[in-house]
Amino acid sequence: xxxxxxxxxxxxxxRRVKARDMAKVERRGPRGGRVEGHYEGGKKYYEVIDGxxxxxxxxxxxxxxxxxxxxxxxxxxxxxxxxxxxxxxxxRSRIEEFVIDGFYELWxxxxxxxxxxxxxxxxxxxxxxxGLFSFGGFKAYTAIIYPVVKSLDGQKYYVMEVLxxxxxxxxxxxxxxxxxxxxxxxxxxxxxxxxxxxxxxLIA
Numbered sequence: 001x002x003x004x005x006x007x008x009x010x011x012x013x014x015r016r017v018k019a020r021d022m023a024k025v026e027r028r029g030p031r032g033g034r035v036e037g038h039y040e041g042g043k044k045y046y047e048v049i050d051g052x053x054x055x056x057x058x059x060x061x062x063x064x065x066x067x068x069x070x071x072x073x074x075x076x077x078x079x080x081x082x083x084x085x086x087x088x089x090x091x092r093s094r095i096e097e098f099v100i101d102g103f104y105e106l107w108x109x110x111x112x113x114x115x116x117x118x119x120x121x122x123x124x125x126x127x128x129x130x131g132l133f134s135f136g137g138f139k140a141y142t143a144i145i146y147p148v149v150k151s152l153d154g155q156k157y158y159v160m161e162v163l164x165x166x167x168x169x170x171x172x173x174x175x176x177x178x179x180x181x182x183x184x185x186x187x188x189x190x191x192x193x194x195x196x197x198x199x200x201x202l203i204a
Contacts, residue, residue, distance in 0.1 A: 019099045019167035024066040025075065025138040029056050063138055080136035084143045084162070089127040095144055098165035106145065106160040119147035119158055133164065141166050 027035035029047025036046045036053065045061060046053035064072040084106075108115045122128060128146040141164040149158045175181060 013173070015173075018170040018172065020170050021167055022142060023140055023166070025063055026066060028062050028064050028074075029054070030060045030062075035061055075138075077137050078134045078140060081132075081134050084131045084133045084145065086129045086131035086145070088130050089122070089125070090130050090144075092126050092128050092146060095128060095146075095163065097168055098142065098144065098163070099167040099169060100163045100165050101141065101167075102164045104162040104164065106162050115160070116158060119149075119160060122146055123149070139166060 029035050029045075029049075031047060031049060033047040033049040033054075035056070036048060038044050038046065043058075045056050045058055047056045047060075048054075062074055063077070065075045066072055118129075128144050131143045131145070132140060133143040134140040144163040144165065145160050147158050148161050149156060151157070
């Protein structure tokens, strides 16, 4: 961090943020084993029992939902949703907790004025709508909806952005605000002599 008067150099560590599935579904064979699919002149399925693969047919596959407590429940696929089932609102600041799978836009060609009333309320409260959505099958998404506004030629326009997420971030490097963390620093790796340094640049 640098300005005209001060320069601060803070040693830090960085690692990939873990993500947790909000809903998990696995394939099982007729004897409860994990199912693998392979292309071998066509799609073939194998049930893995004690490390041994046994060929099965597609109609023998069943699907189980895995709950956080380890319970398993056999389930049928979801139909494709024709609507987003809004359940609650959250502060916009909480959006960063989710791993976003896709970005979409939502608009109305018949009730845009009524939709704007919802959008305006969300903007005033700095909140987003949260609901459930699925394209069908065995994957459901948390849908996060909030307005995006722009002005053009003196007229205000808006669209609703929809973020679809199936995972939440799990941060592990939480630090106390006012208490130093005492850890041993690993020794620095020595660079090989005679080699130039890789030249990195910003994309901006």
